[in-house]
Amino acid sequence: MDAGSIVKVAGPLVIAEGMQNARIYDVVRVSEQRLMGEIIEMRRDEASIQVYEETGGLGIGEPVYLSGHPLSVELGPGLIESIYDGVQRPLDIIKETAGDLITRGIDIPGLSRDRKWSFNPSVRVGDSVAEGDVLGTVEESVLVEHKIMVPPGVKGVVKSIERLECTVEKTVAVIETENGKDVEITMIAKWPVRKPRPYKEKLTPDEPLSTGQRVIDALFPISKGGTACIPGPFGSGKTVVQHQLAKYADAQIIVYVGCGERGNEMTDVLMEFPELIDPHSGEPLMKRTILIANTSNMPVAAREASVYTGITIAEYYRDMGFSVALMADSTSRWAEAMREMSGRLEEMPGDEGYPAYMGTRIAEFYERAGKVICLGNDDRIGTLSAVGAVSPPGGDLADPVVQSTLRVVKVFWGLEDKLAYRRHFPAISWLNSYSLYIPNLKEYFVKNYGQEWIDNLNRAMVILQEEAELEEIVRLVGLDALSPDNRLIMETAKSIREDFLHQNAFDEVDTYSSFEKMVKLMELIMHFHNQAEDALKNEVPMLDITVLQVREKIARAKYIHEDKKEEFENIKLEITKGFQELKEKLVDV
Amino acid sequence: MIKEYNTIREVAGPLMLVEQVEGAKYEELVEIELPDGELRNGRVLEVNRDKALIQLFEGVTGVNIFNTKVRFKGKGMELDVSQDILGRVFDGQGRPIDKGPKIIPEKRLDINSSPINPYARDYPSEFIQTGFSTIDGLNTLVRGQKLPIFSGNGLPHSQMAAQIARQAKVLGTEEEFAVVFAAMGITFEEAQYFIQDFQKTGAIERTVLFVNLASDPPIERLTTPRLALTAAEYLAFEIGMHVLVILTDMTNYCEALREVSAARQEVPGRRGYPGYLYTDLSSIYERAGRIKGKKGSITQIPILTMPEDDKTHPIPDLTGYITEGQIVLSRTMHMRGIYPPVDVLQSLSRLKDKGIGEGKTREDHADVFNQLFAAYARGLEARELEVILGEAALSDMDRIFYRFAESYERRYIAQKETEDRDIAFTLDLGWELMATLPAAELKRIRPEFIEKYLSKYKEKVEAT
């Protein structure tokens, strides 16, 4: 085997000489321990290698073996329900073989070589097929019908294909290409992680990705195939939002990348997801989920790779025509891993020490999201939505990672520590956040929930903005100085914040809100507001309005169970009745 | 075979460059011998062809380039462990300094242990009663959590940490926590305070101390917490004990890291701290936790003093990004004579939800917690209003919450250094304080709990 030898070790960076046959971005094995690494720079016969495992104990002169292939993931049945590290090593199998700690030099393939799958052909011998065409399917989980596709670049006639119960390595079909060569198709496909998977055409994302989180779905929606970021200081709720999305987003496949964050958070997902039921399918959430966990104490170079591993797997399912959502928590740790490698390479540092190419890498990453027409003759449509948490130092949005991200993503959910201190969760600022998808989604919303929904939302946003202005006044001269109309604005704004936007992720019922429920809830609040406006015009005192009993019911309406939505109607009637009585009382006097 | 060299090329700061070295290994331990026979230890930071860059724990003072010998030991730093480490005191390199006998090792452990496989972790969920109302009631600590104290110079974080070490228990078990204590760059008096406290209560028998004082070599602070955590891992995951690890002061640790980074002329990150501070800190904090199928656990309470009380300083900031919440101490509260001076709004235990409720603490815990928090926050708003606009600007309701906040601070947050409150007491105290609020304001509590708990306190309040 071709080998070079180590001349320098500095943290996760190893430099080896005698590497004239190596190619940049190829995988290498370092020392007799065969630690996995990737070539990130070549100078003459010297290769700079980022090593995906701890480098302690490596010394000068130890060998570095070339593998001849770039860093790739294995794609095929068996991905669903897996938990991998940043370079797709299955953590459950690592535990079985190496114990509770992740020791070095463990080499386990991403897909099981023993597990058998039943392959169901969907084409026949003699059929012409081209890249992306579906050759057959495999039931990967109760929720996922996995498609075995003709690999990109292959075109020909099916020479043989069989219904088989077999492992991923066995040939399930043979395609004879135009130049007479046979291509054997197995259920395992390899793809280099740093290269986006091809598709036919990108489309404009025009359907919402419902997340079950009211502040997101109502005010700052993301579309299927869209991109979003959640920047915020520590403890402001980034991870909780990402977990909520992973649980309740109406995507068919979830890829969750824990990039340089806490071990316990991944354990939390691992323990909870098999128990939790997906509200859309009625099956355990784990049946549609793939986890990538490269926690903060795991090697920093593998953390850099983890987001690529995640997005490549996500693209693969997109190519089957699924709606896929990827969460990355946190992209700042990924950028920091880049910075660390760049520093060790002694590259010229840019802003805050980040390498000059950091912005490009971030943009390339989010560009891999989208709504596409997949390769293949059926023109199926797949979507890949990407949501990244960003953890800026001190919560400062001037941070280069935040800024580079905001340049590419279309949705900004800005978390504020002030809201988190008041335990207003999700602490997404209603004043600073935005979604650029709203114009594209409007048609969908009007069609499904009516123009009234859009009007209510717009009105609610205006009220929230007015509240911010009025608060200034109150701070200077006190609440008493406000006119009754303004008092009402303050009250309604409070109701929107506390009864609608506030959503407790740990409450059994409140944790998920369907679109229908959300629409009804907003309708209640705005109905109360309209009635109150009207009552004020009729000289009903504001005090009488604020003490109306029905307000208590509005406040508790978010705890109404999804299958008892008729209760909303009753509350609405009660509101009307309450105001009726107030007006009558006035006439009596 | 141990190789010996006398080819030192450069010494500067805590670093030394040795040339013509063969086969040196990254992170390998080295021993240097000064002309007068004095021995010092160091660690390889980088190997580059025939050069090895070495970081000396005890500094380079007195090192002569020409007649100092360097020996490469072929292994990384290790700690000798056995059950006999309990009750003992070690220095920042793991050498006994209490005049006790040498430890006969049952095992030698690498002080940089491998990361715990997230798949092997068990989620922390067992309530630890610390006896502090602000922690147990509002920021509940659970076994296997890492919950730092963000403090400032001159604030009573040491008293708090010692009190937690003294009082911590898991309800329904008689097991006591073993304590592993790592001192990094703290003063002799501070260290003595802990040691005497452990001695007084007899806790010293189940305590292991690693002490690097302000007068000790700063670079040793980089190994001190790792030694402590190695000892803790041995006690927790091999012996099966529940271990409480106190690391103080992490700010001094970070400064030592900055010193080495500056000496290596690395590109500095924010405020001169290296760009890898986050990763480095996580290699310490992430060593807390529980492992499936293992009896013991490691709970960490790192203490750090925030430079200029600034929470956005890189040390507290990056710590907060790794730990599972934080207890923030407030100088204002301290000046008003409140002990423990916990800033309730800024403090948070992220794992509390899984550690409270029926069967763990009490069914009403979550509701009481939410209500107390909301009421106190509202009281503080009223206080702010009063400061700006004067008392006259307060509505009747504001006044009620204003008074609530006062008594909440005096009675719920404040307690004596000897006071060990059990959780029922803390919860009841919460009810008693809430009874001074109009019942209609208790919106965060389920009606059935109001009925069950509130009435007896209402009577009590009305009687007085």
Ligand SMILES: Nc1ncnc2c1ncn2[C@@H]1O[C@H](COP(=O)(O)OP(=O)(O)OP(=O)(O)O)[C@@H](O)[C@H]1O
């Ligand atoms: N929607 C929510 N409902 C209830 N509590 C929440 C919600 N969002 C956040 N929290 C509370 O805030 C805490 C911190 O949230 P989270 O862990 O998501 O913060 P983070 O922004 O990811 O922080 P870090 O950057 O340190 O990882 C949670 O442990 C929880 O107590």
Ligand SMILES: [Mg+2]
């Ligand atoms: Mg987080």
